[in-house]
Amino acid sequence: MTADLLPAAPVSIWQPVHLGTDEMGQGVHVTLAERNMLVGGEPGSGKSVALQLAVAHGALSPDCRLVLVDGKQVELGLWRGCAERFVGGSDKRSGKSVLDDAIDTLRWLQDEIDDRLDWLLDHRMRKITPDLHWPVFLIAVDEIAYFSATIGTSVAQKEFSALNRDIVARGRAPGIIPVEATQRPSADIIPTSLRDLFGYRWAFRCSTEASSDTILGHGWASKGYTAEDIDPQSRGVSWLRAEDGIPRRVKAAYLSDDDIIALADVAAAMRAQQPATSSTGKVIALREGDAA
Ligand SMILES: Nc1ncnc2c1ncn2[C@@H]1O[C@H](COP(=O)(O)OP(=O)(O)O)[C@@H](O)[C@H]1O
Ligand SMILES: [Mg+2]
DSSP: OHHHHGGGOSOOTTSOEEEEEETTSOEEEEOOTTOOEEEEOSTTSSHHHHHHHHHHHHHTOTTEEEEEEETTSSSSGGGGGGEEEEEOSOHHHHSSOHHHHHHHHHHHHHHHHHHHHHHHHHTTOSSOOGGGOOOEEEEEEEOHHIIIIISSOHHHHHHHHHHHHHHHHHSTTTTEEEEEEESOOOTTTSOHHHHTTOSEEEEEOOSSHHHHHHHHOTTTGGGTOOGGGSOTTOTTEEEEEOTTSSOEEEEEOOOOHHHHHHHHHHHHHHHHTSOOOOSHHHHHHHHHHHHO
16 A cells, blocks of 8 residues: 555645545545544454554645554554654553543643634634645544543543543534544443544444444444444455445555555655644744734
8 A cells, every 4th residue: 555655645634535445446535624533343343454544644744743642552653753742652661641641632632722713713714724724633542442441540531531522522623633443432431422523433343233333323223334244354344434424335445564664754754844833823923924
């Protein structure tokens, strides 16, 4: 896949992201700007690979900043050199609480959302547009459950979930794209009120129809769209509910570790040549300075 992607670099986060192929062998591309996506499925079904596809596109987009929150610590780690913020690693190794680090990171993103929304309001705009030249933030969270139900205290877990909910709820207009994965987005892992905020759903193999419905949305299994029907051997096969709202059978594209390392090196080199424009404040100051 590297060979397919490299000639296209750099890309833009406003362009559709290549996610895989449909049953007719046609490429499946989805625009992530102004969207958010929930990825679910049983262990080994292909969720982390799916996240990598979005992260790869974001990494190769000079107009995108990456925020990576990785409960498994190793899935998104190869992109660390391209990321604005990376949350992962064990408490033991970093000497600090990974959950606290995740909470700090979400707070920082929440501040960015507040600043951007204030600016948009002041300028009588409802959402960002590419001509503003603000970087879009893509926040990828792998294994939500690690932060919302596994490590730390229940108070901290709740805080993580509340912040995450706010970012998913308010992030679209100011250019924050959450793409988040969990095995089963049941209410004990993510509050139903958060789950329902995700516009795009991507279901990999599930062991029951009920699990599939928690990912794709209530009632899809009874209409014949269930990730329970995916052969456990068929990793990467999935149902994707995106732009037209109807689930579509998709074989996700695959990036090997070598592909990821090659792409991440290209992306990191590209980023090293860019001025730091991570904070809206700086971008806005520059823009207003230009205009003055
Ligand atoms: N789209 C895909 N094409 C080919 N193989 C895949 C694909 N997705 C996953 N796999 C295989 O399945 C393994 C597990 O995938 P992974 O994304 O780590 O699962 P999960 O995150 O759901 O536990 C991968 O290491 C890879 O070998
Ligand atoms: Mg995984």
